[in-house]
Amino acid sequence: MTPGPILVVNPNSSQSVTDGLSAALERFRVPGGPAIECLTIPESPPGIMTQRDVDEAGLRVAALAESRPDASALVIACYSDPGIDVTRSVARMPVYGIQECGALTAMARADRFGVIAIAEGSIPRHIRYLRRMGVEHRLAGELALGGVTVAESGHGAETLARLIGVGERLKALGAGAVVLGCAGMANHRAAAEEALGVPVIDPTQAAVAMALGAILARAA
Amino acid sequence: MTPGPILVVNPNSSQSVTDGLSAALERFRVPGGPAIECLTIPESPPGIMTQRDVDEAGLRVAALAESRPDASALVIACYSDPGIDVTRSVARMPVYGIQECGALTAMARADRFGVIAIAEGSIPRHIRYLRRMGVEHRLAGELALGGVTVAESGHGAETLARLIGVGERLKALGAGAVVLGCAGMANHRAAAEEALGVPVIDPTQAAVAMALGAILARAA
Amino acid sequence: MTPGPILVVNPNSSQSVTDGLSAALERFRVPGGPAIECLTIPESPPGIMTQRDVDEAGLRVAALAESRPDASALVIACYSDPGIDVTRSVARMPVYGIQECGALTAMARADRFGVIAIAEGSIPRHIRYLRRMGVEHRLAGELALGGVTVAESGHGAETLARLIGVGERLKALGAGAVVLGCAGMANHRAAAEEALGVPVIDPTQAAVAMALGAILARAA
Amino acid sequence: MTPGPILVVNPNSSQSVTDGLSAALERFRVPGGPAIECLTIPESPPGIMTQRDVDEAGLRVAALAESRPDASALVIACYSDPGIDVTRSVARMPVYGIQECGALTAMARADRFGVIAIAEGSIPRHIRYLRRMGVEHRLAGELALGGVTVAESGHGAETLARLIGVGERLKALGAGAVVLGCAGMANHRAAAEEALGVPVIDPTQAAVAMALGAILARAA
Amino acid sequence: MTPGPILVVNPNSSQSVTDGLSAALERFRVPGGPAIECLTIPESPPGIMTQRDVDEAGLRVAALAESRPDASALVIACYSDPGIDVTRSVARMPVYGIQECGALTAMARADRFGVIAIAEGSIPRHIRYLRRMGVEHRLAGELALGGVTVAESGHGAETLARLIGVGERLKALGAGAVVLGCAGMANHRAAAEEALGVPVIDPTQAAVAMALGAILARAA
Amino acid sequence: MTPGPILVVNPNSSQSVTDGLSAALERFRVPGGPAIECLTIPESPPGIMTQRDVDEAGLRVAALAESRPDASALVIACYSDPGIDVTRSVARMPVYGIQECGALTAMARADRFGVIAIAEGSIPRHIRYLRRMGVEHRLAGELALGGVTVAESGHGAETLARLIGVGERLKALGAGAVVLGCAGMANHRAAAEEALGVPVIDPTQAAVAMALGAILARAA
Structure with missing residues (x-):
């Protein structure tokens, strides 16, 4: 049985950033292994600059985690690790901060x-x-x-x-x-x-x- | 180009332990990824029990690392991490202690x-x-x-x-x-x-x- | 000149909790000193129970801090210190976590x-x-x-x-x-x-x- | 009932230093609150310069604390916190080091x-x-x-x-x-x-x- | 040239304690090495019980250190290390706390x-x-x-x-x-x-x- | 009864280094006290330069410790403290790393x-x-x-x-x-x-x- 995907969440709204992440992870998509879905959060600003951006994005990451019970793991792909505590508190899958x-x-x-x-x-x-x-x-x-x-x-x-x-x-x-x-x-x-x-x-x-x-x- | 293998070194001489390691790593052998070779060290005692066992095994792990320049990485598969410093000092590949x-x-x-x-x-x-x-x-x-x-x-x-x-x-x-x-x-x-x-x-x-x-x- | 008030923010929506806080701080209202305003956040749940409650409340505390530039200081009156980083990042007054x-x-x-x-x-x-x-x-x-x-x-x-x-x-x-x-x-x-x-x-x-x-x- | 005073003890014998402390604390003398008495220790040298000065002054601070059971709190107003352990061991009131x-x-x-x-x-x-x-x-x-x-x-x-x-x-x-x-x-x-x-x-x-x-x- | 003595200072006034220290150090009196003088401080109480005892004794240890410039080293033989900072600040010899x-x-x-x-x-x-x-x-x-x-x-x-x-x-x-x-x-x-x-x-x-x-x- | 000697083990094979150690310890040879034997390890290289040198020397130090049950203590006289864990694990005497x-x-x-x-x-x-x-x-x-x-x-x-x-x-x-x-x-x-x-x-x-x-x- 194929495991559910790894969600790599870019918590900002820049699709180009997400595309870059996806390219950098190409080799991690191993046959028989989980898919690696790189996701953008459209409600977020184009960049996570301020602490408020971080905290608001964190809640969106948590919501996204809840909406995807099919996923095997979730990676928060922003160096501030936005929402790491809240996402862990609601998610059923392992949650990793970069x-x-x-x-x-x-x-x-x-x-x-x-x-x-x-x-x-x-x-x-x-x-x-x-x-x-x-x-x-x-x-x-x-x-x-x-x-x-x-x-x-x-x-x-x-x-x-x-x-x-x-x-x-x-x-x-x-x-x-x-x-x-x-x-x-x-x-x-x-x-x-x-x-x-x-x-x-x-x-x-x-x-x-x-x-x-x-x-x-x-x-x- | 296929990367060189990951060597998983059981620093004792018990082949059955090595076989167990290999079985537990089966899923990590991903298509297109590195082979995972689990190795026994025949010169070692059947179990690493004493500090002397640890230190002697460590030198053997380092020698093994030197003899396998083809490898992409080496894992020392004993919880005492025998030889982690010396192996790192001689190896060209990344060395991981469990x-x-x-x-x-x-x-x-x-x-x-x-x-x-x-x-x-x-x-x-x-x-x-x-x-x-x-x-x-x-x-x-x-x-x-x-x-x-x-x-x-x-x-x-x-x-x-x-x-x-x-x-x-x-x-x-x-x-x-x-x-x-x-x-x-x-x-x-x-x-x-x-x-x-x-x-x-x-x-x-x-x-x-x-x-x-x-x-x-x-x-x- | 009288300094602006100290805002003591109960980040949940229970007015009775806020009233209790206010009573416990009665003696800190010194003549000539700042007023001590104890505030409830009506948009919050009656209690801050989960990490999501904490993070959502934190953003509301920060918003409240921005809306009250007259205040001399702000105290986040919940033991999880919700929003302490984000509130500090936007507030002009000192922000204290309990x-x-x-x-x-x-x-x-x-x-x-x-x-x-x-x-x-x-x-x-x-x-x-x-x-x-x-x-x-x-x-x-x-x-x-x-x-x-x-x-x-x-x-x-x-x-x-x-x-x-x-x-x-x-x-x-x-x-x-x-x-x-x-x-x-x-x-x-x-x-x-x-x-x-x-x-x-x-x-x-x-x-x-x-x-x-x-x-x-x-x-x- | 008015609480007993806060004693702010300048552990040296310079009255001018004590006067400066008193002036800097003027606003902390709130109506209905404790008096703030700033005290000089005449037996001390004019400045606490050496470790011996510190240790000798410390014993005098402790003696002063014992002689003033009416006080509500005592602050040791020298950055070396002279006598903080001994004063705490004998005093009935809270003792603070600056x-x-x-x-x-x-x-x-x-x-x-x-x-x-x-x-x-x-x-x-x-x-x-x-x-x-x-x-x-x-x-x-x-x-x-x-x-x-x-x-x-x-x-x-x-x-x-x-x-x-x-x-x-x-x-x-x-x-x-x-x-x-x-x-x-x-x-x-x-x-x-x-x-x-x-x-x-x-x-x-x-x-x-x-x-x-x-x-x-x-x-x- | 024979080095000056090691002073082992019992900071209380119990000669029997000092005698016990001296006996326990008998073997450390090596031929050609420093004498080991175990000293009692008569002004101290028979036992160092309180923090005040500690601090008062500390000043006496420092005074003793100053009065014995002939000594090669000084050991403060009380487990509270009374006066270790002040003695070091005035002594010309190394000072050890037990x-x-x-x-x-x-x-x-x-x-x-x-x-x-x-x-x-x-x-x-x-x-x-x-x-x-x-x-x-x-x-x-x-x-x-x-x-x-x-x-x-x-x-x-x-x-x-x-x-x-x-x-x-x-x-x-x-x-x-x-x-x-x-x-x-x-x-x-x-x-x-x-x-x-x-x-x-x-x-x-x-x-x-x-x-x-x-x-x-x-x-x- | 004279105690057994203190072994000071120079873990390399340079006799001149050992001689220097011995000279520097001359005054520690007190009458009635333990002899201080400074030993060279001939199987070692002239200097302990690499981590492998350290680890190999460590095993030799341990072997030496086992071969000398008469000793009262052993000092490993190389700043890398080679073999300190293994020597302690086999030695009956206290083992000190410099x-x-x-x-x-x-x-x-x-x-x-x-x-x-x-x-x-x-x-x-x-x-x-x-x-x-x-x-x-x-x-x-x-x-x-x-x-x-x-x-x-x-x-x-x-x-x-x-x-x-x-x-x-x-x-x-x-x-x-x-x-x-x-x-x-x-x-x-x-x-x-x-x-x-x-x-x-x-x-x-x-x-x-x-x-x-x-x-x-x-x-x-």
Whole structure:
């Protein structure tokens, strides 16, 4: 029996972001395994920028989880992990946050890890989240790309160059692995890993891998 | 191009244990994905019981890693994670320890987790390992099955009953997920999860899922 | 010039709860000081029971904060601190959560403190919150009243007796102060403190004291 | 019935410091509330400079607490919190240390806070104190004013300018609130808060607010 | 050149306690090494019972340290480590506290250690001290002998029997080593270690060993 | 009766290193006390450079411990503490690691300490080890000498000058004591301590002092 799909929920309304996620997950669609449906939330703004955006989106993610009892797992594909608590409280399937899974996956690869944020302003929120997770002592540092919008962050040689530069600074701080601190930077993962010489983690792929693992284990 | 295999290394010399691991990972052998080779180390004793067993086995795991440059990833399938540091220092592929991956995967499912050890005597060592990981505050508790050998732990209704009993005690301590603290208890996973009503993590499956994720991401 | 009021927001729709809060804060209405307005949120359910209730109420608290630029401070009077992040992100006035202020105030009175929750089920959420605050090591323990509804928790000799019993167990765990883990138990504070012989903290009073302090300091 | 006074104990013998404290607390003297008596300890040296000064002053604070059973609360108005343990052990009233209350109050306003010390040499002692409190992970940083005596620290445009400069550096380290790390800098609080755009906490005001809160709660 | 003596300061006025310390240190008086002078403080009460006793004794320890510039090291032989900060601030020689050294020495012998306190009431103070040291996570537990005075604690078969009983309970909590939480229980060390089968640490001996090591290293 | 010797095991095969250790421990050979035998392991490489060297050497240290039941204590004289777990698991005598003892001894002298590593590359491993010990929060910083081989590190004015330079940087980071992060730098200890004005700890001497203390206590 085929398991229900993994829902990868982009909590904003930008279909192009969702399409990018879907492309980055192409290889995770294994024959006989669950489908991986990447969903947009049309009621959301085009980008999750403010804490209110996060909290409002979180409730929509939870509603979506309730409306899809057929799903085997749900991944919240926004680095703020919007609605992770509420979605878990209502969902029957496992719910994964990409910030959580990105950090946990980095911790399986290196003693201390670094995070590349899009914007300076989100760093304190991320640090608070790692403290809530009780893993802040594994963080070597978090630094922002700076001067790049979320939309721009997924593409372009200049962004990649910046990203590698920030990665080098994180390595100097002791990072043995680097997490891309946004759902939409998967495009750069392989090139950045090649250039930096340490594992570079796309958090959405990390979360989908964990979801896939739980589903395959269930069937084992 | 097909990626190289995931090596799942049972660091003892019991082929039956290795066969059990292989069976529990059957569903992780996805079409187009990496082969999953479960290997026995014939030079090792039939069980990894003492710290010396652990350290000697560790060096053998590292040697095996060096001898298989074709592999895409290596999983050390013994809950003591023998040789994790040395294997990482010589291997070109990602190296996963099942204790590490079991804990990290449980942390993606619940705020606090419990561990079921085979024997009382290994609990202090596990706690020290979680402290090294910096995640000890997520442990709700670790309790031993007691009165069961490693060989017996993988089978039998009585063992399952004990395991569920210990799981209930861990839930009472606050565990929202339970890790099976041995490579060979995957057989009981589904039934224990069903009975306990919280996620039950087989650590070898957890590690293989992370390895698979890294390989699929690389190909993405 | 009189400072703007302190808004004490009961995020549910039970006017009787709000009235109880207001009565418990009567002495904090000092001449020349800010008014203390206790507000009900009519759109909310009569009680904040689920995580969804928490998250939905949080957005309403934030909206209320925006609609009252005249206020000097805002206290979120529900022990889940619904909307504390989003309200802070939009409000121009200081925003206080009662769970935060209850714990911080207990820490000014004793090395380790205990918390009395209404229901068992909320304890894991509270512990995660203390971990996010980075103060979990000051917690001697948290125990539930059990068998009492939120509505019943504020009144009655039997509830007081239970509360004292739980307080004694917390003292045995090392608690040198006890926090009432709900907005509506202020009625019992004095009697419980008398019986237990250690400080008993009503978290709403604790938060209002901090708010009052910030306002008086501003005027100093 | 009027509650007994809050004693704010300046543990040195400088009446001018005590007068400054009293002025900074003027607004906390609310009608119907407790008197706020600011006391000098004539047997102490004019400034608490050395650890011996701290320990000797501590015993005098405890003696003073014993001699004033009429008081409702006692605040130790020196950032070293001299005698906090011994005073608590003999006093019948709540005893507040300003270092403790300054940090706890900052934690109610921001995730991470900074501290401005007068002198470099006291920073290690303060960090050890925050570790004893178990809250060191909330500290973004502590930096010294430098080149300013305790006496000078309370006044003057140049001191304010330095203070704002140090505050900016603390913000760059991640501080979302700033504690003035001395009893005598309240004069600068409002101007520094205005300039820095984040809450600036005078620790004596913070402690008196907590004391006032406990007294008002008792009367409620 | 012979190094100056190690001063072992019993901060109370009981000569018999001092004599007991001296006897327990007999073997540490090595030929060519420093003398070990055990000193009583006649101005102190016969026992250090209260926090005030601790703080007053601390100042006397500091004064004694200043009056003996000939000494090579000073050990504060009371488990409350009275005056450790002030003595360090004025002394030219290294200053060791026995609570500190007892814990640190236990940590060189076992992953987690237990402490046997004389009285229940001192346990919270000890835990706060371990938190200040940043090593609280290595404590398996601390339990009190109960029903034994400090004077009685150093002698007698019944006390030894209780001590072993408490030691067994600490082992059950995970302690791999046990610290005697008082300066005067050295007499029982060997018998308790024999009975319990884990290292039992007399903290005064532990501190003197560290002092001796620093002196021998200086001469090396 | 003379106690059995303290074995100080240099886990590499360089006799000159062993001779240097022996010289640095000369003063610890006290009349009537245990002999201090410094041993070389001929099967090891001349230096312990890689993690495999560490793990292989560890097994040899354990074997040596088993072959010498006459010994009273064993010190592993390599800063990686090779084989500390396995040696403890098989040895009947206390086993001390110099990294452990160096850190613990520094913690008896200062609130925060620094470590001087030979090479940059070993710092992450040392930090992970301090996390395992649960004492990472006492580390002010660890910095590498740089450009110096292990062989060169023990001698020469230039090395001493570098070492003092690194020590000054550690002091600026808040270190109140400095640990020499290698078994072979004892020669520089006194001069570095003189120049830096803070305690400088040779970790082998620190471990031997603890071993000597345990032996003298046993005989007391």
